Amino acid sequence: MEERNENQENRKGPVIPRAYSIDLRERLIRTVEGGMSVRQAACQWMIGYSCALKWMRQFRRKGNVQPKRQGGYRKSVLLPYTRWILQHIEQKPDETLAEIRQSLIQKGVRVGIATLWRFFQPHQISIKKS
Numbered sequence: 829m830e831e832r833n834e835n836q837e838n839r840k841g842p843v844i845p846r847a848y849s850i851d852l853r854e855r856l857i858r859t860v861e862g863g864m865s866v867r868q869a870a871c872q873w874m875i876g877y878s879c880a881l882k883w884m885r886q887f888r889r890k891g892n893v894q895p896k897r898q899g900g901y902r903k904s905v906l907l908p909y910t911r912w913i914l915q916h917i918e919q920k921p922d923e924t925l926a927e928i929r930q931s932l933i934q935k936g937v938r939v940g941i942a943t944l945w946r947f948f949q950p951h952q953i954s955i956k957k958s
Contacts, residue, residue, distance in 0.1 A: 847895035848875065856880055857887050905939060906932075906947045917953065925955050 852873060859869040860880075870880035883893050906913065909932070916931060917923065923931075925941045932939060948955060 844899075847898065848879075850893065850895075853883050853893035853895075856883060857893060860884055904943065904947055905937070906943065909935070909937060913947070914951070917955070923955070928955070 852875070856869050856873050856875070859872060860866055864872070866880050866884055867877050870877045873880075887893050912935075913928070913932075916928065920927075925944050929939060929941055929944060932944075945955075
């Protein structure tokens with residue numbers, strides 16, 4: 829029978845994975861620097877070979893094994909064009925997302941239709957297909 833941790837039972841929502849600890853990363857680096865192959869060190873520390881290889885590559889290039897930043901808010905590339913987009917759809921309310929996208933491309937802004945859709949969501953603007 830599987831035992832559950834109290835924290836797991838009370839947790840709501842998805843489990844968000846975290847980066848491996850810097851301590852583990854450094855132990856792997858020391859093991860490889862000590863003469864063991866990357867594959868053997870990965871087995872010893874029970875991590876994936878490709879992960880260990882990436883850590884070694886990062887260590888040799890940058891001299892550290894700090895994990896990259898995870899998550900966070902990214903500003904939309906369309907924020908500087910908010911006023912123009914809103915005026916544009918006010919003038920041409922029947923345009924589709926694809927047509928709005930083409931107008932932005934002519935202005936030099938390359939975005940996907942999904943980016944446009946996410947831009948319009950907080951403005952509570954619904955672009956209907958015609």
